Amino acid sequence: MARRRKQTPFEDLIDLAALLPWWVTLPLALIAYLWLHSVATSPMPTLANPAEFNSQLPGMMLRGLAAPAQYLLPAALVIGAIASVFGRIRRKKLFNSVATNENTLESISWHEFELLVGEAFRRKGFTVQETGQGGADGGIDLVLLKDGEKYLVQCKQWRRQLVQVNVVRELFGVMAAEGAKGGFVVVSGRFTEDAKAFAQGKNLQLIEGAELNDMIRQSRATAARRNSQPTTIKTPYQATSVSSDPLVQPRRAAQPSCPTCQAPMVQRVAKRGRDVGNQFWGCSQFPKCRTTRNEMPT
Structure with missing residues (x-):
C-alpha cells in the first residue's frame, strides 16, 4: 500500500468539514x-x-x-459542504449497487467497503463518523453514536483469508480504552471459530459478508416499502362519494358517515352502562360531535 501524502492544514479542514452535514457547514462558513x-x-x-x-x-x-483567513476558512467550509453532499450521493449509489447485485463485496475497493458499512449503520439510526484511520490493513474505521453511546467498527475486506481471533481481540481492547459501549467487526468473508468463540458473551458483534448482504437488502426493501405507501390526507366533514359499482357499496356501509356532521364513524366499545362491552358506531370527531349509532358494526 502506498504511503499517504501528508496533507496541508487547509486540506485537513476540508476533510473535517466534509464529516459534517452541509446544512451545518454552510451557516458556519457565513458566520x-x-x-x-x-x-x-x-x-x-x-x-x-x-x-x-x-x-x-x-x-x-x-x-x-x-x-487571509476571512476567505480561506469559509472557502474550506464550503468545499467541505460540497464534498459532504457528493459523498452522501456516492454512498447511496454504492449501497444500491450492492443491494441489487450490480456490485459485490469483493468487487469494490477497501475504501468503498468502509463507506458501504457506514451507510448500512447510518440507515439503522446511527450517527456515523468516518475516522480515516484504518486503511487497507487495520485500525478503527468508523465511530458510531446512538442514544449518547459510542460504538467502534473495524472493517476487513479480506477476499480469501479468514479473519483471525487477534483482530477481534484488538478491537475489544480498543473498546475498553476508549470507553465504548460496544463494537462491530464487519468483514466481506468469514471469521474463524476461535474469533466467534472469543466474541461470545461480550458486547461485540461479528458480521460476516453474508449477514452484511442481508442487512443491506433488508434495509433497501424497508425503505422501498416506506416510500411506496400512499400518503392519505383525512378531510373531516367531506361527504364520501357514492360509487355505482355494487362491489364498493358494502365498504361504504361498513363504515358509515355521521348523520350529523358527515365525518366517518369509527368502531367503539362501551365502557359503562347497561351496554358495557358492546360495540357501537361513534363519530370520529368526538368530543366535538357525540353522535352514535347503536347497531353492532358489521
Missing part, C-alpha cells in the same frame, strides 16, 4: 466570514506614543491573520 471580515476591516488604532505599541501588538496580529 466565519462575517466575523473574520469585521476583524480584518476594523480600524487600526492610533498610537499616541511608542510605549503603546506592545499593548496593541496582539490586535494588530489578529487583524493580519484575519485578512
Whole structure:
C-alpha cells in the first residue's frame, strides 16, 4: 500500500468539514466570514506614543491573520459542504449497487467497503463518523453514536483469508480504552471459530459478508416499502362519494358517515352502562360531535 501524502492544514479542514452535514457547514462558513471580515476591516488604532505599541501588538496580529483567513476558512467550509453532499450521493449509489447485485463485496475497493458499512449503520439510526484511520490493513474505521453511546467498527475486506481471533481481540481492547459501549467487526468473508468463540458473551458483534448482504437488502426493501405507501390526507366533514359499482357499496356501509356532521364513524366499545362491552358506531370527531349509532358494526 502506498504511503499517504501528508496533507496541508487547509486540506485537513476540508476533510473535517466534509464529516459534517452541509446544512451545518454552510451557516458556519457565513458566520466565519462575517466575523473574520469585521476583524480584518476594523480600524487600526492610533498610537499616541511608542510605549503603546506592545499593548496593541496582539490586535494588530489578529487583524493580519484575519485578512487571509476571512476567505480561506469559509472557502474550506464550503468545499467541505460540497464534498459532504457528493459523498452522501456516492454512498447511496454504492449501497444500491450492492443491494441489487450490480456490485459485490469483493468487487469494490477497501475504501468503498468502509463507506458501504457506514451507510448500512447510518440507515439503522446511527450517527456515523468516518475516522480515516484504518486503511487497507487495520485500525478503527468508523465511530458510531446512538442514544449518547459510542460504538467502534473495524472493517476487513479480506477476499480469501479468514479473519483471525487477534483482530477481534484488538478491537475489544480498543473498546475498553476508549470507553465504548460496544463494537462491530464487519468483514466481506468469514471469521474463524476461535474469533466467534472469543466474541461470545461480550458486547461485540461479528458480521460476516453474508449477514452484511442481508442487512443491506433488508434495509433497501424497508425503505422501498416506506416510500411506496400512499400518503392519505383525512378531510373531516367531506361527504364520501357514492360509487355505482355494487362491489364498493358494502365498504361504504361498513363504515358509515355521521348523520350529523358527515365525518366517518369509527368502531367503539362501551365502557359503562347497561351496554358495557358492546360495540357501537361513534363519530370520529368526538368530543366535538357525540353522535352514535347503536347497531353492532358489521
